[in-house]
Amino acid sequence: MGSVEWTRLEGGQVEAVVAMFVNRERPESVRITPSKGDGGVDILDRGAGPDGTDVVYQVKRYTEKLTAKQERDIKGSLNRLMSDDRWKSLSVREWRLVTPWDPTPEAEDWLQGLGYPDIRKIWHGLTWADQQAAKYDDVIDYYLHGGRALIETTHAQVMTLVGAEKLPEGLSVQEVQRRLHDALQVLDHDPHYRYEHRFGEGDPPPYPRQGERPGMVMHTQLIEPDGGRWSTVDIIARCAASVQERPITIQGAFTAEPGSEFAGQLDAWFTYGAPFTSPEGAFTGELAAPGGIGGALEGGTLWVGPTEDHDLGQNPDLHVEVLDPAGVSLAGVDVRRVERTEGLRGGIRVVLEEIHGVFTTEDRVDLPDRRLNRTLRFGDWSGKPVATVYASLHFLSLLHRPNKIRVSVRNTPPSRGVVDSDGVFDPDHDIFEWLEAILQMLEPLTRLQEHTSTPIRTPDLEGVTQKDMAGWQRVAAVLDGDEITGTHPEGHALMVVLGSDVTFDESQPARILLPLTAKVGGQSIDLGQCEAVLDSPKVLDRRLEGGQVTHALTTPDRTIRWRRHDPTDVEEAGSDV
Template identity: 50%
Template sequence: MGRVEWIRLEGNDVEAVVAMFVNRERPDSVRISTSRGDGGIDILERGAGPAGGDDVHQVKCYCGPLTARQKDEVKKSLVRLTTDPRWAGLAVERWYLVTPWDPTPEAEAWLQELTAGYKFTAVWHGLAYVEQLAAKYPDVVDYYLHGGKTAIENAYQAVAAVFALGGNQQQTLDIPSVTARVQAALPVLDADPHYRYELHFGSGEPPPPADRPRLVMSWLSSRRSGGPWVVVDVIARCAASTDERPITITGRLAANNDSTFAEELRDSVAFGTPFTSPAGAFTGEIDAPGGLGGPLDNAQIMSLPIDDLGANPQLHVQIIDPAGTVLAAADLDRIDRSQGTDGVRLVLQEVHHVFQVEDRYQLPARSLRRTFRLADPANLVGEPPAAVLAALQFLNACRTPNTARASVRHTPPERGTIDRAWILDLPDEWQKKINFLTETIGALTTIQQHTSTPIRVPDLTLVTFEQHQRWILAAHLLNGKEVLTTYPDGQCLVLELGSEVDVPDGGTIGMAVPLSVVIGGATIELGRMEIWLTEATLVRREQRGDRTYHLFTTPNRRYRCLPAPEENA
């Protein structure tokens, strides 16, 4: 590819091409929209500086020695960068002036003098730098300056025709023919400066969407009854790709006024809440790169959470009583953030998935609505009981007259801010659920303290009543408490005693037996315990092999369980 004659190009074309060079070279850099002025930044790359600060790129179309007006434009960009309140949080380490003209020593000296009062390093990237990137990314030059856009879309359509599921079924293509057609089109597709295209095809159940960096779209063609399928993954080459060549969808969503979906749509508009439409509710059109656009009839549309969680998404919250004593604490992660016409929505999740809160800030009214969700027991599977217990104790402390203090995790909690919205004062039905979980997880935590076998919270929906009661009994005994319990109506107690043991009716009987529990299918031995029967009545003896079992009843079906003395444990 020959050298680009920058001086012959219109200024906007120069800046568009050079900016795309920078974006491709620095794929995490982003363009700054000029809808309200860019504030002195064309391209921003957060965290790219040597010490973790930010890099700023100012792209200019200057192709020769700078005039007085152009120097004034550079100066104004610097002033805007340091005075615009939107950039108050930036820690700029390097500021780049990028132009297709190499500065003279005098021009370089002017730039260094101009930036001498700033705390960042100024670098002039001139023609040599721009030409180096032009040689590295010829696809950018071809797309923007030589009509490559049309060739790319034609190439995709040629590939798609090979795999068209509704095409001419009379034409049979063998594997070499398919491969040849695809290989002929792929070099052109690969010249798209914004996206890469990966084609996958097979038969049967189509694969789920891939989870990979910069995947912005998956195009799927398949038959409902199974058979062949084609998937095209569209992968952005850099963060700016979606700004330069956005994927847009226009159309109409149908929803009954009083339906749940209508309410979800209102929430999406007001707070940016993600939603999924019913099947067939959307009709419209998609404009996508690579010729992948087209009409959408009777479609289902789903909006997903955005990736921007804001600054400092890891939080620490303490519950404090009126005397200032910390009663409980929890770590939370901000897992979702969105904004709509009415305000901002934040979703916080406790790090062990015990609970979630959703905050909706109505900005004009400066009001907050907090919604609390207790975890489904399935979400607790595999978590350490002690960690889950701490989160439950936190919830139990979220009540009047206590207050809360929120801080960024790993910073001094005492420097946090008071957040009274954490005083939930939950209704009785929620409190009953929390109390049950606290008792259950508390028992597992106590058991863990008496065994070296790692315990994780099992699926509580599969735990039988008898297993649960055994955990509670074991926890009480391990804490040194006596437990008065009963056996089921119509049954009796079975004790293995020697055949020579004389058991008088109405007497008191005590014996030491193993103490064990079953958690998640594993049996955990915890030593021994004592069982005592008062006013016991012998129902009968049973001989099973060389073992003798005695069956007893007691008044009101009661018996006592005690911790075994140290010497018997």
């Protein structure tokens, strides 16, 4: 490719091409969109300078010797960079002037004399621009030689070839492959995006996960029904500025019946930025995307919401406490801010998730009306450590007036947090009766956990019966040192496998050591041993089965006392078996 006649280009063309050279050379650099002026920054490359400092580029269209006015403009850009409060957080050690004109010795000396001796000033001139033009000839083709129209036309041809149910008339398989190869080579000359095509039959590949493909801005699938052919296209930005130069946009309109659930979702999005999924057929519009991909959108559904890497604000890891009216901390949990959105009407929405996934809170704050609406959602507790679930639900059970909450940054003194008396519920809210029932169900399991190093997992609470809970309560009571008395039904006995030489003295109590276990969902928790104490034991029957002797035992009143086994407790009277 020959050299570019920079002097024959319009100023806007020069700036567009030269700026893209910088962005392609430094893919993480971003262009600054002026609000009240750009503050002397056209392109910012954070952390790219010495010792992780920031590099600022000032792009100019000048192709000939600088005039006095142009010199004042350049100097003014550097002065604004150093004085604009919007850039006070930057640490700039390199400032680069980019314009396709090589400086004379006098011009270079003038640049170095602009002040700010701590900042290294670098001039990227004509020689640099010509080198970039040779390296990134796709940029030159696109901006100066009509390459944009060729790329969009070529992509339409690709989609036609891969989406046809049969070969176009007069084309062999070899000819289709050749045309695809030629077309894909043209698409590879797009200066802003790469297009990765895949083709096949049967089940298409799964959708890429967020962050799985660095730089990917769009994934499309064209699938024939009944397991036919499919094609996918991944559009990958070559640099951060690509989406500024050629953004992906969707325009259209929603249709919602007044008072419908979808109408409420739209209102919440406009007010708070809350995500929603439109019902099928409720949206009609058009998608505009690079490479000619896109077109009319009809009969589908549209999800609108924050991306996985959206801005969560500073210090998303938080600690939340419940304080009594005197300011004493009653309970606390660690949470993470997982979503933060703002609506077009000025409302804000914040979602906090308890770090173990026990519950999520969603706050919607209508700033103009100064109203707060807080909702709770619960995660799947099955399989989570019961101590964690119980502690989190206990925290929620205290989240009512006249108590208050205090929010602090995790791993900092809670006393430095912010106290909020409006973020609690009325004490007669239905949720507290429900929470109390769940806590009563889980409380004996937390007592069991104190006696074992095996994590007790929360069972599926829908499958828990009254018999299960009564069993947990009995085991917990035994572990707490209580003695439990039970009576077996008439006509029944306690069946124990013992040695054939074991005898019982009916005048003395018998202590039988048994494993103490608790069945919790699919777990069998070993909690040591317990004693079954029989007063005036009576042997009803002995049976030899498989080399073992099974004893059928009872007591005069059919009662049996259960207690925790203490190896240091040796009774003078009675027998141990």
